[in-house]
Amino acid sequence: MAKQPNVPITEHLAYLLAQANREINRQLELRLSKEGVPVEQWRILKVLSDGDGHSMGELADAVLLNHPTLTKMIDRMVSDALVYRVQDPNDRRKVLMFISDRGKVLCRKLNSLAVDQEEHILESYGDKSTSELKRLLESLIDSSN
Amino acid sequence: MAKQPNVPITEHLAYLLAQANREINRQLELRLSKEGVPVEQWRILKVLSDGDGHSMGELADAVLLNHPTLTKMIDRMVSDALVYRVQDPNDRRKVLMFISDRGKVLCRKLNSLAVDQEEHILESYGDKSTSELKRLLESLIDSSN
């Protein structure tokens, strides 16, 4: 059997992704903390801001949280009057989530903080690299399904 | 004031990174679960497998965990006799971590599972895309410091 070459951890795609994600997420977190909102809540508000009702399952997929975690986060957001639940009339197992007016106001503020960050990345990292990286990430995600 | 265009969440770099990271990590987790080891422990073993002693702070940075989380994970790994602590003789505030023989054996098995995954990615995603993605990620990480 051939000896495995010992690949340093920094050369693994999984590690590079984790590292990049951690760093970018940390920066975004820092911005959003101005409004005292965790990144996941921004994602939720953003997905719901199309005004349509989204079931919990759909939301969980979209915002990269598993179901129980989402349920508990939504509980908090309902307390803060950012979103509200409506039973789906067509399938009463489902709960449809909607964004409130208060949620919309907050979401706009958060969007602009997030856009700030993207612009900051564009400056230091470059236009070309950024769009190329996005393209490659999308295609990686595609090829993983 | 100009109206902000409403960028869909799927176009944010932060989101794409989170999504890709989640997916790749999930796959790796699945492989490593064959040996019942979380991804973070594999990272720790891998970093320590140079045989040198690494302080907790150094390790925490390298494996993307914050200090208290690492301390507790190391406690478990010490119980499993995968690693051990030695007080740094040159600076007694520090603790140097070392990998045990048992840890080395496990690390080799894990490495080969991880290499399997990388190869699987190479197949479905392509050689060229993979190395280009790695390059871009490294440069993003660089530009963020």
Place this chain on the structure above:
DNA sequence: CTTCAATTCTTGAATATTCAATATTTTCAA
């Protein structure tokens, strides 16, 4: 129609992570 499996969401207990505070050691200025 009835029943049983599948789907959807929530709950509670177990587990893990984080924050703030602590203990220890080192550094360095006075």
Place this chain on the structure above:
DNA sequence: TTGAAAATATTGAATATTCAAGAATTGAAG
């Protein structure tokens, strides 16, 4: 040399996440 500040690691309490089980509803086969 002394004492205050910084660096390092750990601990315990507060918080968050996850796993497994449960409740409600739907779907679909017999």
